[in-house]
Amino acid sequence: MASRASGKTLQTFPNPNPGRDFRIHVEIPEFTCLCPITGQPDFAVLALDYVPERACVELKSLKLYVWSFRDQGAFHEAVTNQILSDLVRAVRPRYMRLTACFNVRGGLFTTVVAEHRKRGWRPPPSVQLDALPDAEPRR
Numbered sequence: 001m002a003s004r005a006s007g008k009t010l011q012t013f014p015n016p017n018p019g020r021d022f023r024i025h026v027e028i029p030e031f032t033c034l035c036p037i038t039g040q041p042d043f044a045v046l047a048l049d050y051v052p053e054r055a056c057v058e059l060k061s062l063k064l065y066v067w068s069f070r071d072q073g074a075f076h077e078a079v080t081n082q083i084l085s086d087l088v089r090a091v092r093p094r095y096m097r098l099t100a101c102f103n104v105r106g107g108l109f110t111t112v113v114a115e116h117r118k119r120g121w122r123p124p125p126s127v128q129l130d131a132l133p134d135a136e137p138r139r
Contacts, residue, residue, distance in 0.1 A: 008068045010090035011061035015052045021094065021124055022054060027047050028066055031100070036073030043103040046088070050096035053118065057091050076102050080112040094121045120129075 002053040028046035035042055046066070065086070069079060087097055095117050102110040 008065045008086070009061060010065050010086065011058035012055035012090055013058055015054055015056055016019065018052070018054055021051050023049055023051055026057075026059070027060075031066055033069040033079050034071065034073045035105075036075060039073065040105075042076065042105065045101045046083070047099040047101075048096070049099075050087075050091065051094040051121075051123070053092055053094050055091050056060075057087060076100065076110045076112050078100070081114050084114040084116060088116045092118075094118045095123065 026048040028048065031044040031046045033042050033044075034040065039129075043136075048062075070085075072079075074082070080098055081098075084096065084098040086095075087098070093116070097113065097115045100110075100112045102112075
């Protein structure tokens with residue numbers, strides 16, 4: 001399946017387990033866009049977390065979609081919300097959060113967090129396992 005998102009194609013594939021809530025976490029460490037005022041590059045690490053419904057985003061198409069912003073001027077807040085909206089339109093998840101951590105510019109760090117919840121969806125209660133470390137595993 002494909003969805004045109006802001007003129008760019010995001011590919012999806014069927015959720016392999018639609019009867020279960022599970023979280024998909026994707027880190028995108030090389031996001032780049034341009035400052036709409038100065039034209040200088042802005043760099044960010046994006047973290048995408050979502051609970052799929054019927055579809056999951058295909059990672060190569062996500063990579064190409066993200067790369068398409070390299071020559072576009074955009075404010076941090078606007079580009080974060082645009083990416084989230086495009087992903088929600090393509091995937092139609094139960095829940096999705098995009099965190100954009102922009103590198104320092106002029107002595108300031110900016111982090112923008114945007115979320116989407118499907119109407120009526122509530123996460124199941126979390127299970128605390130004290131013996132496990134809090135940190136996410138790294139590859």
